[in-house]
Amino acid sequence: MGGATAGTASQRGSAAPARPPRPGLMAGRAFSFWLVNYRRNWFGSAISSFLAPVLFLASMGFGLGALVDAGPGGPAMGVAYVAFVAPGVLAATAMQTGVGESTFPVMAAVKWQRQYHAMLATPLTVVDVLLGHMAFIAVRILATAAVFLAVATLLGAVLSPWALLALPAALLCGLAHAAPVFAFSATQERDTGFMLLFRLVVTPLFLFSGTFFPARDLPPVLEQLAYATPLWHGVDLCRQLSLGTPEAGPAALHVAYLLLWFLGGLLVARRTLTRRLQR
Template identity: 50%
Template sequence: MTRTTIPASRSTGVVVGPVRATWLSVESHWLWYRRNWRSSAFSTFLGPVLFLLAMGFGFGSQVRPGAATGGLSYVEHLVPALLVTTAIQNANFDSTYAVFSAFKWSKTYWGAVATPLTPGQVFAGQLTWNALRLGASLAVFLAVAGLLGALTGPAVLWAWVFALLAGTAFSAVVVAWTATRRTDSAFNGLFRFVVMPMTLFTGAFFPMSDLPSWTWPLAWITPAWHGIELSRGAAFGTLGPVALLGHVAYLSALVVVGAVLGRRYFTRRLAV
């Protein structure tokens, strides 16, 4: 019978269980964040709320309920999708500049692997922290939307779950990709040519049928489109079991791919 052992840190030779190691990594992120949360408060919390006010109540006041909105007001139609686009945009910074800084500028990852933590555990802690941050920011957004009367009912809580899944899927892949970067020059391009198109052209603000048909496959491969379909379908009770399984399977596959690649790239870069 083969015994399964937990890999030890090459720096110390001490074994740390994966759950405790992930928690220790998350705790280090939390200790930094609770002292510096003001620096990201606007982009994480206030920015999405202002966008909801501008698009949902400002622009949305000019959009009459109809077939495109399922008979709902525009702001009610928008909120589940805006949860997903908010998750993608918030995950973008935490998965690029924050990760790159820990490799090159602040070098906190290097300090972490000088302890009993392994590179794979450091990656798991980063991804877990990103997911927790996303969950908190989306909960605040949803609470504000509720206070503004923009929710259709308690089923919209499922939109929070699926938005978190979409944001985590995006984060897992991007964190893995960031681990391969030696400069930060590609991050602006990622935002402009990947994140923004995912925000604007995946059905969040207007039906994809208004776009040329050749653009549809490009939207279908994005986590944003799958998240929006899940969130709206769950919130409005139109999500069938086949669509549910298909969208969840695709997003879950992205998480797994990102996790496998992230562990590999973190180990390649941080192993000493």
């Protein structure tokens, strides 16, 4: 009896320790935290995320649009200006949501409220933390884009059933900006860098990436710069789908380019976040 007990204890002692789960497999737990946290204070972002883009569409699409459509040049691309500008505002709204969710919330989780450090005190890894937060950002982008697209459809600014595919296109556009900005935010010690980001990057992108007028109307140098931005690719892709004029080749190029920005941003974000949290 005693020998059997000793043998069992010996087997237990020689058993291999449990392996930790692979990085990324527990990202759902980090995602659930951000989701629960947002459910508690969602109303604070309702105006900026949902109402502001709709008001912008109404003022630019119908207010300015009436003047553009009545002008000597006629409607842009042969359609009413509101139908031209709506997919551009959709992609730009996705970009702004992705950037907004990847700046101050990331700094807060790293430095001010330190949610990331609390997560790393559990079996979660840096990859889990990154993918979980990025999944929540994707939900925020998708929800904002869905509300905007629904309102634009009710206002008659959507001309084709293909516009349903503009929703995942806008999501990809938002993530293509969110991932690189996430990587940038993980390196910041103060929020002054975000002010420069919004003023020198986000605002020029919003104005000069084809959102309100075709990029070909820009001076040649600025036109080529616009074509290099991920927002222009997102705007053009959403516009093709919204107007019902998708072309397989250009659409595939847009998707590939946006995916390159997203996946490349994720790789850099993993490196910068790991370096920051393991100081």
